[in-house]
Amino acid sequence: DAGITQSPRHKVTETGTPVTLRCHQTENHRYMYWYRQDPGHGLRLIHYSYGVKDTDKGEVSDGYSVSRSKTEDFLLTLESATSSQTSVYFCAIRKGLAGDYYTDTQYFGPGTRLTVL
Amino acid sequence: RKEVEQDPGPFNVPEGATVAFNCTYSNSASQSFFWYRQDCRKEPKLLMSVYSSGNEDGRFTAQLNRASQYISLLIRDSKLSDSATYLCVVNPADRGSTLGRLYFGRGTQLTVWP
Numbered sequence: 001d002a003g004i005t006q007s008p009r010h011k012v013t014e015t016g017t018p019v020t021l022r023c024h025q026t027e028n029h030r031y032m033y034w035y036r037q038d039p040g041h042g043l044r045l046i047h048y049s050y051g052v053k054d055t056d057k058g059e060v061s062d063g064y065s066v067s068r069s070k071t072e073d074f075l076l077t078l079e080s081a082t083s084s085q086t087s088v089y090f091c092a093i094r095k096g097l098a099g100d101y102y103t104d105t106q107y108f109g110p111g112t113r114l115t116v117l
Numbered sequence: 118r119k120e121v122e123q124d125p126g127p128f129n130v131p132e133g134a135t136v137a138f139n140c141t142y143s144n145s146a147s148q149s150f151f152w153y154r155q156d157c158r159k160e161p162k163l164l165m166s167v168y169s170s171g172n173e174d175g176r177f178t179a180q181l182n183r184a185s186q187y188i189s190l191l192i193r194d195s196k197l198s199d200s201a202t203y204l205c206v207v208n209p210a211d212r213g214s215t216l217g218r219l220y221f222g223r224g225t226q227l228t229v230w231p
Binding site for chain 2: 031033040041042043045048050056090094103104105106107108109110111113
């Protein structure tokens, strides 16, 4: 258990509305990630953060923005939700297993299931 | 070419069977590899890490073949509770590694039936 929570766990919203998902961690990890998971695509990286106020884009960042004002919180915002953003969203933290970055892996939060009508 | 390729399955096996999944990766410089398990409607969870030629944990054995650039996961004496999707994950040992980037396969679905 890496002490990661996500909120809300489920959300239904309408096309065109803004939506913010929250990821909260309790272990002071520097790196945090947002993924979406869809059938046939697997996990795809949306954005990641390597410190407070330090963020960068992943492979599917269009239509999403992120913010990290505190180490423990990483927010994902869908600026104007579309039906193509219906998905399961996972947050993850980076954690080393053996002391160098080659062995680092990630631990995931429980996910948010988002439906955009 | 995708960084990590997996056979999506599904694999349907009876209890007690031995089943093996394969995964290939494209970056020959990759240093470390992982298998994750994902239950239906749950988050992926780390199952095993592989840094050298292989790793064994009870009924689970992960093997690495660097020459052929593939990783395998062997499950012996399958249990009903092994039913899940198994994700192959690669730490690419490139610049992305310094940012903690990992490459995920799409997963192999396993169903163990009584």
